[in-house]
Amino acid sequence: MKSRKFISKLFFYLGIILIVLFMTIPVYILFRVSFAVPEDVLTSHPKFLITRFEFKHWEQVFRSGNLWPPLYKSFIVATFTMVLALIIAAPASYAISRFDRKIKYAIILTLFFTRMFPNVGIALPISVTFLKWNLMDTNLGLVMAHLIEQLPFIAWILVSTFETIPIDLEEAASIDGAGRLRTLLKIVLPVAAPGLAVAAMFTWLNSWNEFTYALYLSLTTKTLPLQIYYYVLRGGFFQQAAYSTILTIPVLIITFALQRYIRSDYLGGAIKG
Amino acid sequence: MKFIKKYYFELLLILPLAIYILGFTIVPILKTILLSFQDKNTGAFGFSTYQYLFAKKDFNLAIFNTIAVTIVGLTFQLVVGLFIAMVLKYNFKGKGLVRSLVLLPMGVPTLVSGVTLLYIFGTQGYLNELLYKLGIITKPIAWTSGGIKNIFVIAFADSWKVLPVVVLLLLAGLESIPNDVYEASAIDGASKTQTFFYVTLPLLKPSITMTMILRAVDSFRIFELPKILAGRVTPFLATYAYDEYSYNNLNASAAASTILLLIIIIFMVLYFRFVDRGEGVKGEK
Structure with missing residues (x-):
């Protein structure tokens, strides 16, 4: 009984994480691209994480x-x-x-x-x-x-x-x-x-x-x-x-x-x- | 006369607003409808503009796309929006933060949400990269190249942008359902699914109606997202009307707008006739 409760709780929080990711990822990507080094995003395999910043576009x-x-x-x-x-x-x-x-x-x-x-x-x-x-x-x-x-x-x-x-x-x-x-x-x-x-x-x-x-x-x-x-x-x-x-x-x-x-x-x- | 005497001060205050709406909304709409029945060359009244439009493949496609994007988008928004609203009704740790994050798309202009989804759905975009990393595809998919895929991309973009509004409307509806209703159904031994379909949904009907109408009207008029995400490959009624305007085909543009208005009116009539039967809007305000 206890483990069942645990699993349903797990699913609940998993759902919340999915919702939050769904709502926030597009904004993150926008921000990410505006500071990106061209090689990181202008390829057929763009990188998800920000490893370096580039301020050239902003300048x-x-x-x-x-x-x-x-x-x-x-x-x-x-x-x-x-x-x-x-x-x-x-x-x-x-x-x-x-x-x-x-x-x-x-x-x-x-x-x-x-x-x-x-x-x-x-x-x-x-x-x-x-x-x-x-x-x-x-x-x-x-x-x-x-x-x-x-x-x-x-x-x-x-x-x-x-x-x-x-x-x-x-x-x-x-x-x-x-x-x-x-x-x-x-x-x-x-x-x-x-x-x-x-x-x-x-x-x-x-x-x-x-x-x-x-x-x-x-x-x-x-x-x-x-x-x-x-x-x-x-x-x-x-x-x-x-x-x-x-x-x-x-x-x-x-x-x-x-x-x-x-x-x-x-x-x-x-x-x- | 008695009415004017009683309310002269109020009427005076309303006058500027009324004149503005009359002059800059009602009159232009009537002008557009009138223009759509005029022939481009002769100026005679008739259906020649409509004949011209319905003979065009792009225009028929635009009607289909507009209705399709509304059906796909609204279904998605209602299902996902209801899901999120039900989750937010529970109390859990960090609820305030989650609620704020769910509202995030509200703080992003529609145009910008289009640009962002361009980065996601572009051929070299993030969705393809994700699918590639997960091993689902080996070659990138051209999501925005036209056809039915484009409809789904635009419906998705629209849904992302408006989900906060849908969630807030439905959440307000959920919170207005008194708790003893649920207690009663629990005592009667209803399962969770039964409670959802026989208690929650019927009581939520006014909120759903409000959401459906607001969203459908906006979705039929969809303009910015297709302009950013689809160019001219996938025409919608509003973008089609703009294209005709930019080619200086004013009559055709007016006719496309009139058809769009007609579709919105038909939708409202059908909705109130068969789905709502006039209980929704009265419940609001």
Whole structure:
């Protein structure tokens, strides 16, 4: 009886080890390739373990001058997308959370269904329009395009944030003679601030990673994901790995810092990272 | 009017969001659908674009691939995701660390997960080397050369990336099942397998529905991973739509997008009609 228990325990831990290996090995390989000596990985028998480091690829990446413009563009676009998404979606989400149940669900479902549309189908007329408006290759154009995906996403998260704020709080403020706008700005938003911050950071990440709209709306400029794609097409074996690592670092940090905030209603808004 | 009077402040706050979604999501989609029914040369309304598309081998292949990758990927994700979620429900030493490591792919951008899997599934990649070392193969296999193998590679890449989301959704569902249900089924003498199929799975249905719908919609729209992993060898509907756009065939691109939208809608209708019968989404939120 005891040995049977031991065996089932053994299988349990074996399963856990398999799961962990499955989840971590691809990340390890990415890191490994970005620091690899060419002979170790560019053969038909690549080595698994890191025996020596090589910083040459990284030096090339930093020196080539191909890094800073996309990095800057990605950063600016992600930041402005985040700020604008907050400004547009936060008041709206507050309002949605204060509606009757029925209206609230109708709006939430509508937000959900806009997520269903294929983004290539939206990107096509958007890029035709933006060409007319001279917004191709501009940061503004890309921010506007990223907002298309990020607004429903952030609104979905924020509605559930505002729902947790008791309405009594506002009633107390209105008895004290505060107007509704004043109540929102001075009472509700400060209480909701942590939730707003978390949602904002996820929005930033989504925009930082975004590829489809960037591909449609860029002719000569590049965001960081486009730069990676460019090296994939050209077969830049080490550049792919190095640029991918750069793109990944902020995502990894923010995701793990915010780990405990990732709840299932956030996932409903579809965090992909 | 009473409604507007009661909610004027709320409506004012929603207005910018509503206008944005209307102008930059609803209108473009309608434009795309309209464009897909227009002839490329004459501009007359009709089905000529669709006739052109369905006569193309690549487009039919794209429809097949899109549906195939969704079926393969979703099956894999649900099975493996449920397995991991059940493991994480137990208490064991180092659970916090394991949970964090399971979330790792979440911190890796989709595009990057594609690049990484390129290193694994490349002809000179790590999978071939592993199989070679284990003595299973002697000659490397070209995993990404097209055909059915490519579908599995892309489904695998997609699954790796989204498993954390699937696990978290299912885990939340598992944790919401009260313990006395299990106690009751143990008293009734149900075996572990019976408990799983007759207690856990039915109670998990709302979570499974949520996962299926979110994942299926994303999987039908799959774009980045095929772009990185398959090039033009294995077309999918979204990448096909992009290719037509890049050849300046706007009508064909619009029609491919419309077909994609149609597939998503058909899937939703069938799912709610035959699998879920409307209990899933209502249970959420």
